Amino acid sequence: MSLVVALSGGIGGAKLALGLSRVLPAEELLIVANTGDDFEHLGLSIAPDIDTLMYTLAGVANPETGWGRRDETWSFMAALEELGSETWFRLGDRDLATHVERTRRLRAGESLSAVTADLCRKLGVAPRILPMSDDPVRTRVLTEADWIDFQDYFVRQQCRPVVRRLAFAGADAARAHPDFLAALRRPDLRAVVICPSNPFISIEPVLSLSGVRDALASCAAPVIAVSPIIGGRAVKGPTAKMMTELGLSVSAATVAERYADFLDGYVVDHEDARSVEHIATRVFLADTLMTTLDDRETLARVALAAADELRR
Numbered sequence: 608m609s610l611v612v613a614l615s616g617g618i619g620g621a622k623l624a625l626g627l628s629r630v631l632p633a634e635e636l637l638i639v640a641n642t643g644d645d646f647e648h649l650g651l652s653i654a655p656d657i658d659t660l661m662y663t664l665a666g667v668a669n670p671e672t673g674w675g676r677r678d679e680t681w682s683f684m685a686a687l688e689e690l691g692s693e694t695w696f697r698l699g700d701r702d703l704a705t706h707v708e709r710t711r712r713l714r715a716g717e718s719l720s721a722v723t724a725d726l727c728r729k730l731g732v733a734p735r736i737l738p739m740s741d742d743p744v745r746t747r748v749l750t751e752a753d754w755i756d757f758q759d760y761f762v763r764q765q766c767r768p769v770v771r772r773l774a775f776a777g778a779d780a781a782r783a784h785p786d787f788l789a790a791l792r793r794p795d796l797r798a799v800v801i802c803p804s805n806p807f808i809s810i811e812p813v814l815s816l817s818g819v820r821d822a823l824a825s826c827a828a829p830v831i832a833v834s835p836i837i838g839g840r841a842v843k844g845p846t847a848k849m850m851t852e853l854g855l856s857v858s859a860a861t862v863a864e865r866y867a868d869f870l871d872g873y874v875v876d877h878e879d880a881r882s883v884e885h886i887a888t889r890v891f892l893a894d895t896l897m898t899t900l901d902d903r904e905t906l907a908r909v910a911l912a913a914a915d916e917l918r919r
């Protein structure tokens with residue numbers, strides 16, 4: 608037995624997590640999900656990255672939106688609108704069931720990891736999806752005006768505000784999930800894969816938990832990141848916009864610099880070869896745009912092969 612630990616946010620990360628799930632036996636993959644995007648809305652506990660991962664691996668994700676479920680209906684949303692309630696965060700009818708069930712069970716005292724494990728089992732997801740922590744961590748965004756909640760920035764304001772800083776409220780007190788830290792200590796750890804996710808809002812919340820950076824730096828296996836920047840641009844979402852606003856250059860190299868203290872290998876698109884010439888980490892060039900299912904599997908194999916090569 609060996610184990611691969613994958614760190615992931617939502618859409619970009621879930622693509623590679625799906626690839627990994629198809630080339631590894633289920634018991635050899637642990638997917639650690641960012642929970643910094645989690646929030647409470649309409650009285651419900653919503654965990655967007657966990658759900659994107661869960662729906663993607665269950666084969667029920669909505670391919671058009673990248674969030675929520677396929678074959679969705681919207682009666683709840685329409686009724687909510689009629690009542691004059693808040694409708695900026697879209698919750699489809701099927702998706703709603705996930706949030707209602709999660710909220711009910713969290714209120715009854717179950718942990719987020721236990722609820723997630725059970726929802727995954729019910730949806731037929733074989734590899735384990737583990738929240739980075741069972742304690743609440745909430746990403747906050749400093750805009751030119753004020754600090755705002757992440758989903759206010761991301762969904763309600765559609766990433767329009769200029770980002771000055773990010774903070775992870777609760778991270779000081781939150782404990783990284785013990786199974787996550789234990790996995791990083793395993794002598795048979797094969798690789799840690801940092802999925803192509805937004806470093807600032809999907810991976811750094813995970814890294815902000817006490818002990819995680821040190822555990823990554825000292826773990827037995829190579830730590831491999833896959834660049835979320837292709838051809839100097841983000842495939843989707845605000846990664847590039849954030850880099851500019853934070854005064855960083857928009858490049859694959861910038862992402863590697865954020866992980867410099869623990870990174871052993873960096874999978875970068877052929878298009879970005881020049882931009883990573885100067886970085887200290889070993890670079891593996893590949894086609895990193897995942898359009899088809901095949902692309903996801905191929906890139907997963909590239910990341911694993913990079914780890915295996917570094918290990919030798």
Ligand code: GDP
Nearest residue numbers: 616617618619620803804805809835842846897
């Ligand atoms: P979010 O939680 O929904 O924002 O999703 P993530 O943080 O997981 O992913 C957002 C990042 O994924 C963006 O920076 C995208 O550039 C990147 N991304 C999306 N699709 C791909 C892809 O096919 N290949 C690579 N390399 N990156 C991708």
